[in-house]
Amino acid sequence: DGGITQSPKYLFRKEGQNVTLSCEQNLNHDAMYWYRQDPGQGLRLIYYSQIVNDFQKGDIAEGYSVSREKKESFPLTVTSAQKNPTAFYLCASSTTGQGDWWGYTFGSGTRLTVV
């Protein structure tokens, strides 16, 4: 079955360390997205990519980095420059064609805690 997989589900990081969150999809979607969710804040866009080897900053990109070397994969690195990284991170994907667009498919999320 097609879907989008995030791993790990729970992640603990020490202050000052970088950590990479995995996101893989087998839906043949061109576009992929990373969101951060804090209590009462809704979903805030970190980065998105509409094609391999290209990505754009979202509203809160500072302290994060991404890569899109393969269509199926869009890993997110939370760097030590991110001052408050403890949050729930969601990855999503979608088609890019306007004629057959049904919104986003979400992964199950990764909860990152800085200890």
Add this chain to the structure above:
Amino acid sequence: GQNIDQPTEMTATEGAIVQINCTYQTSGFNGLFWYQQHAGEAPTFLSYNVLDGLEEKGRFSSFLSRSKGYSYLLLKELQMKDSASYLCAAAYSGAGSYQLTFGKGTKLSVIP
């Protein structure tokens, strides 16, 4: 950015009906999604409105008025399991594709 406004919290009684409203900016708008999200889980799709009017799907209905920049989600015969956050998301055109802008979510508490 595009502002999506919805109430922060609502409380309703089991078996009752509740309406969650959402307003959005109409410039570049292409459609309106509603998602349900239980705590610690991913959002799940509830509805997608492109045209004006009411769409009914079981206990849940969604309404859209494109000219007013307004949508609502109607939940009937509330059950305890409906306690969740409900996210309103508007699709906007950009760079040959669509992108969703999310509201902050409405936390619904269903009480006995």
